[in-house]
Amino acid sequence: MAYAQLSNISKEYQQVKVVNDLSLNIYQGEIFAIVGPSGCGKTTLLQIIAGLVKADAGSFTLAGKLMSSVDENIYINPEKRSIAMVFQDYALWPHYNVFGNIAYPLKIKKYSHSKQKQVVGELLELVRLQGMERRYPHELSGGEQQRVALARALALKPMILLLDESLSNLDANLKKEMQEEIKRIQRDLLLTVIHVTHDQQEAMSIADRIAIMNQGELVQVGTIEEVYRFPRTEFVARFMGDSNLICPKQDNPAEMKLWKMAGQNLINGKAREFESEQILVVRSEDIKLSEGSGHLTGQIITKNFNGSVINYKIKINDYILKVQAMADSCYEPGQEVSFSIMRATCVCADNS
């Protein structure tokens, strides 16, 4: 039984369908990521869940309780939903200090002052900001503001926690640290989390399940591994990780050769020859380079050392192939290499 259930949600702004007949189930205690390019409607979807935006059609149920339904004309105000949210720019109130910000939801619920103090103290310990009660938002660093926003969101033990691009403004190291922090807190409190982001790397490292969204619709929903290994469409394949997309083009012999080679190592389905709506996806890490001549050869044009791996670009006639190799590989630009494709998946072309 789904914990949160979105059914046939639609929302239009000025004749543009931002969310289009979307249905989604989210289970209790999971971190669910919604990923998509900016403007795909993911933030609107989140705001519909929170109750900050009213949907034009569809319904939303949380823990068996109907939160909004256009057909039945039901709409629970955001303050009555017990859903919490961490906003992109944290939305800390500048005129309240840390204590005031975190205690605000408790104050609304008329907690006694000593109870407020106790809860805020626990929350600050949880997000590791003890002793910062008297600071004002502008006196905090980005990471600290983020933690305050998180503590505020957790104050009332929400049924669901929404993260709206909450990690996007942090630098790389801080982002990693906060991801681990959020995961730890989520496990400790058995929280259900919906995390919206445009960054697939971030989504992969934090979520249990993921939904790829494009132009108001969900393109694919599944576990991280499923979506990464078996992208269903060209869009998902392009969006998730570094991949080579190979179309069967009659006028490009190199690409035809690649297509045939990849087709032999398909892990799903079978490549039907020369079917234009079928595209083969080869992850850059699924290509093996070797010296000398082999079945297929190309010339290395760029080399990009990235610490743990090296990214090459290899030119095969008119086709540029992206390859990720171990850091101990030692090919130089200009060198001829042969390669073999270990694994490929087959997806539908988007324009079909």
Place this chain on the structure above:
Amino acid sequence: MLDLIKTKECKFNSWQLLMGGLVALILILVVLYPLAVLLLYSLGVSVHSFDFSLVKYWDAFSDIKTIISIKNTLYIATGVTLMAGLLGGGLAWLISRTDLPGKRIFRVLIFLAFVIPSYILAVAWIELFGRNGFFNRIMKEWHFIDEPINIYSLEGIIIIMAIHLFPLVFMSLSSALKMSDISLEKASRLAGAGRLRTLLSITVPLIMPSILSIGLLVFQQTMACFGVAAVIGLPSGKYILTTRIYSALNGLDLPMATASSGILLLCSGLVFILHNISLRKKRYIHVNSRSQTPELIPLGRWKIPVVSGVAGILTLTTLIPLGTLIFSSFLKKWGMELSLENFTLINYRAIFMEQATAVRAIRNSICFGAGAASIAAVLGATVVFISNKTRLKSRKAIEFAATWPLAVPGTVMAVAATLAWINPPFKLYATPWIIIITYVAACLPFAVRNVNGLMQEMDPVLENAARISGASRFQSYQDITLPVIMPGIRTGWIMSFLMALREIPISIMLYSVGSETIGVLMFNMRSDSGGLETISALAVLVILLTVIGNVLIEKFGKSRMEGS
């Protein structure tokens, strides 16, 4: 459940409508009604008669004095704009872009020039350069000059108004220079342009929108000036539009007063609209949010002449007038020998305790000012709320009506109020209420503008965060929105109050016995020549209050956001 939601939504909508309607009604009564009565009257339409004609304007234009006063108005407005622009712009560039020493002191002096009300500055200049002024007396004694310098001329008005308004130009252009991207100037230097070339082809064009809009503002403010034009221009028979309106109203020549008001309103309104357009254009200039420190241009061998020049100018614009006023306020009688036994505190005792009209005027100014400022603050905040947070169709019209008084010179407002509130059903003439209501109209733009800035800067997500935290819509307005805009409300209140303290044309044309204000007192004392020492004491009091007010704005008018 269904009914509950419906009624809640309805409640908010009808509440919106009620609030919008109430505010619209007040604005119509306070702002639009008087102006409409004025314009209609000037076109021959009133309660008693309805014969639409341009005859009043025709008569006004066939009087050569009207033409002269229009010419004079444009002459001084142009003169002041050029002079204040050069002075303020030059100082802004010197202080923000060169290694001029003593910047902090110069800034304080410019700020002090800003807090001296224009009329009081004129009084100081009369005390200096009047027939019996300090300067002329000293010069004559030492036989430097035979004829005293004559300040009672249009050029005198230009100099005084330019000194009064150049700090505005300075502040506006300083912040424009601070905001404009320094790297653009550095790029120009790297592209091979010299310092002067960079200044003329990069720096100035970048802040051109700011130059234009502040120039238009100065132009409009000068057209609206009354006190200075009266005290300097009238003794030598030089009229500008505001003083012409005043004397027409005094001579009970209502057709002339309303027609001249119509002309002045038209000119002022045009410049105001241009100013607003220039403000809107300003958004497109490239601004840099990161604060970069510019590489200061060394003045080199010019340092000493430039410093002494700036120091000299600011001494003349600020220190000498202030010193003169303070000095005169301790004199027993204006024109007496400058010796120690003629110094006294009697003037201060008079205005605070002995002279009944002075005591009353100070009390009235404070009461009217505080009352009008409070009404305007509440009304202004409500207007901003309506225009930003509701979906009423007329919300932008409401905001426009509330800021429109900026375009209306005080003199015109006073004539309009006279016509509007003299007859039943709204018979307020000869009561303090006519002054208070007109103050409210004049103060509204301050209240609206100061709050509007903060409200528009405020991220609506802050309110959403409160909703998510469990607050109802009203609760989120009360807990989040109101505290965030509070600094703007406070600043607006103080600015309104200060305006009421230094304002002359509205109260001089609307007061009656018992409702005199500080402005009335100072303006009338001029006529019985002996009053300069008492005016000086009052002036010192007003300047002190203004300084305190501005310090309070600095301290409490800043939102916490700005600290980040």
